[in-house]
Amino acid sequence: MSTMTTRFPPSPTGYLHIGGARTALFNYLLARHHGGRFVLRIEDTDKARSTQEMTNAILEGMEWLGLEFDEGPFFQSERTETYNQYIDKLLQSGQAYYCDRTPEQIDVMRAEAKAKGLKRLYDGHCRELDLGPGPDRVVRFKVPRPGKVVFNDMVKGTVAIDAEEIEDFVIRRADGSPIYQMAVVVDDATMGITHVLRGDDHLSNTPKQIMLFQALGFPVPEFGHVPMILGPDKKKMSKRHGAVSVMVYKEMGYLPEAMLNYLARLGWSHGDEEIFSKEDLVEKFSIDNLGNSPSVFDQEKLNWLNSHYIKTASLDRLAPLLAEYLELRGFSSLDPDYLKTVIPLLQPRAKTMVEMADQTEFFVTPSSELSFDPKAAAKFLTDDAKVHLAALLSRFEEAPSFAPDTLENIAKAYLEETGLKFKAIAQPIRVALSGKTVSPGLFETMEVLGRERSFTRIRRAIALTT
RNA sequence: GUCCCCAUCGUCUAGUUCGGUCCAGGACACCGGCCUUUCACGCCGAUAACAGGGGUUCAAAUCCCCUUGGGGACGCCA
Numbered sequence: 141m142s143t144m145t146t147r148f149p150p151s152p153t154g155y156l157h158i159g160g161a162r163t164a165l166f167n168y169l170l171a172r173h174h175g176g177r178f179v180l181r182i183e184d185t186d187k188a189r190s191t192q193e194m195t196n197a198i199l200e201g202m203e204w205l206g207l208e209f210d211e212g213p214f215f216q217s218e219r220t221e222t223y224n225q226y227i228d229k230l231l232q233s234g235q236a237y238y239c240d241r242t243p244e245q246i247d248v249m250r251a252e253a254k255a256k257g258l259k260r261l262y263d264g265h266c267r268e269l270d271l272g273p274g275p276d277r278v279v280r281f282k283v284p285r286p287g288k289v290v291f292n293d294m295v296k297g298t299v300a301i302d303a304e305e306i307e308d309f310v311i312r313r314a315d316g317s318p319i320y321q322m323a324v325v326v327d328d329a330t331m332g333i334t335h336v337l338r339g340d341d342h343l344s345n346t347p348k349q350i351m352l353f354q355a356l357g358f359p360v361p362e363f364g365h366v367p368m369i370l371g372p373d374k375k376k377m378s379k380r381h382g383a384v385s386v387m388v389y390k391e392m393g394y395l396p397e398a399m400l401n402y403l404a405r406l407g408w409s410h411g412d413e414e415i416f417s418k419e420d421l422v423e424k425f426s427i428d429n430l431g432n433s434p435s436v437f438d439q440e441k442l443n444w445l446n447s448h449y450i451k452t453a454s455l456d457r458l459a460p461l462l463a464e465y466l467e468l469r470g471f472s473s474l475d476p477d478y479l480k481t482v483i484p485l486l487q488p489r490a491k492t493m494v495e496m497a498d499q500t501e502f503f504v505t506p507s508s509e510l511s512f513d514p515k516a517a518a519k520f521l522t523d524d525a526k527v528h529l530a531a532l533l534s535r536f537e538e539a540p541s542f543a544p545d546t547l548e549n550i551a552k553a554y555l556e557e558t559g560l561k562f563k564a565i566a567q568p569i570r571v572a573l574s575g576k577t578v579s580p581g582l583f584e585t586m587e588v589l590g591r592e593r594s595f596t597r598i599r600r601a602i603a604l605t606t
Numbered sequence: 607g608u609c610c611c612c613a614u615c616g617u618c619u620a621g622u623u624c625g626g627u628c629c630a631g632g633a634c635a636c637c638g639g640c641c642u643u644u645c646a647c648g649c650c651g652a653u654a655a656c657a658g659g660g661g662u663u664c665a666a667a668u669c670c671c672c673u674u675g676g677g678g679a680c681g682c683c684a
Contacts, residue, residue: 149684150684151683151684153683153684183684184684185683185684186683186684188683189683189684190684239682242682243681243682246681246682254607257607257608258607258608259607259608259609259680260607260608260680261608261680276682278682293611296610296611296612299610299611300610301609301610302609304609305608305609305610305680306609306680307680309681310681310682312682313682314682315682317682319681319682319683319684320683320684321684323684324684339678340610340611340612340677340678340679341677341678341679342678342679342684343610343611343678343679344609344610344611344678344679344680345679345684365611367611367612367677367678368677368678370676370677372617374676374677375676375677376677376678402618405618405619405633406618407618407619408619409618409619409620411620411632412619412620412631412632412633413632413633414618414619414632414633414634428623431618431619432611432612432613433611433612433613433676433677434611434612434613434676434677434678435617435618435619436616436617436618437617437618438616438617438618438634438635440617440634440635441617441618441633441634441635442634443634443635444633444634444635445634447647451647486646487647488646488647488648489645489646489647490646491646499645548643551643561643562643563643563644565643566643566644567643567644569643570643570644576644576645577644577645578644578645578646579644579645580644580645580646581643581644582643582644583643
């Protein structure tokens with residue numbers, strides 16, 4: 141029994157999107173779970189649409205998610221000769237043939253077939269013509285007829301397709317370059333791929349590929365087709381929702397561990413469990429637990445997972461990350477130790493790192509530049525409130541310690557003397573400190589800001605003319 | 607149109623392999639309440655599904671058939 145080997149074969153004609161990322165994850169997990177190998181192969185046989193930029197983007201996405209591969213990346217564009225050798229083999233053995241029908245002629249043929257209500261498959265015009273090589277001639281695979289391809293899909297069970305449903309498909313273009321189906325089969329065979337786990341959309345390619353494996357005398361790998369991920373409209377994902385680079389999820393403030401966890405649970409489950417680390421997934425992943433109906437991408441659940449991971453992440457992890465997001469909005473050379481005192485106040489409040497960055501802003505904005513939200517100031521920094529702020533300020537200045545408890549006791553003592561309710565002073569203090577009506581707990585905030593910032597800000601609030 | 611795949615709460619799903627323990631469990635979201643200095647967190651609670659119809663059976667979410675619905679594929683794209 142050879143080592144289990146899986147692969148992820150993206151085409152560099154687009155970014156690594158949600159669906160691709162999940163496919164990569166499942167293949168990664170399958171290989172890791174069984175102690176096998178995971179191969180990355182870049183399928184760039186379509187020269188016109190493949191770019192280096194996309195290849196880099198895909199690599200970046202996989203790195204972000206932590207999907208390390210054991211071999212590759214291999215590039216199909218560098219293996220043209222190999223593919224052509226196998227195509228020639230097929231030609232020599234009479235399992236493939238040249239065809240001189242032009243794309244235009246084929247189009248006409250398909251249109252006519254459609255008009256007559258027939259299958260719009262290539263009609264096999266050149267199948268028995270025994271044409272030799274020539275300019276503008278493609279090579280087509282001679283689908284064995286009559287015939288039937290039956291295979292046992294790892295997730296869907298037995299799938300059977302009649303050869304009548306499959307046309308003599310092109311395996312080499314007129315320009316001499318090999319086509320996807322050929323490249324995939326040769327690669328999977330020569331790279332020792334034992335298990336092919338991919339999206340549902342490839343199900344109809346499978347019989348073609350199996351025929352190719354057989355014609356070439358290669359062992360046929362195991363196939364598994366995972367249901368697709370749908371958008372909220374239950375249609376195939378569009379740019380509107382997940383069909384963008386997974387890196388935009390990083391930009392939106394998602395943690396890779398949340399993304400990984402979410403992706404794993406889309407179409408896969410392990411009893412009632414919801415939280416899985418990458419290690420958990422490697423340990424628990426099994427094809428048997430894959431679902432077989434399409435699933436809808438739900439950002440709300442991703443949000444929940446993300447806030448979970450934000451709440452449980454270490455300060456050492458979060459501080460540099462937060463600094464990155466803050467830097468994007470112009471805050472540079474921030475003190476990591478200061479951020480580490482801010483973060484605990486924000487962990488239960490931020491669903492994303494972007495939100496955390498939002499909420500961190502007033503902590504890192506220099507007090508002299510802090511602006512007060514006009515509405516908040518008008519409502520809470522009244523003349524009345526300023527009197528109390530001034531009184532409280534002088535008491536806070538005398539505080540023996542700046543611990544939340546101490547501060548709170550000072551405030552309470554003041555309230556008792558004046559007969560005021562906490563609510564009367566809470567928002568004014570908050571607006572003074574943060575410029576806004578929303579912030580973490582007042583006294584924790586003061587502790588983190590420290591004496592100097594706190595006092596400066598309260599003084600500025602008192603001095604503010606509204 | 608043809609072929610293939612799929613069908614449990616709004617969403618992700620458990621349960622389907624070996625029908626009974628399921629008047630269907632968990633999670634997210636939503637709603638209500640508690641906590642409370644704002645916003646969150648947290649805690650408690652509620653609403654919510656076996657697409658429909660036929661079978662088989664003492665018994666069906668689980669097996670079979672049909673209908674309906676959804677998805678995918680039909681390229682000298684991958």
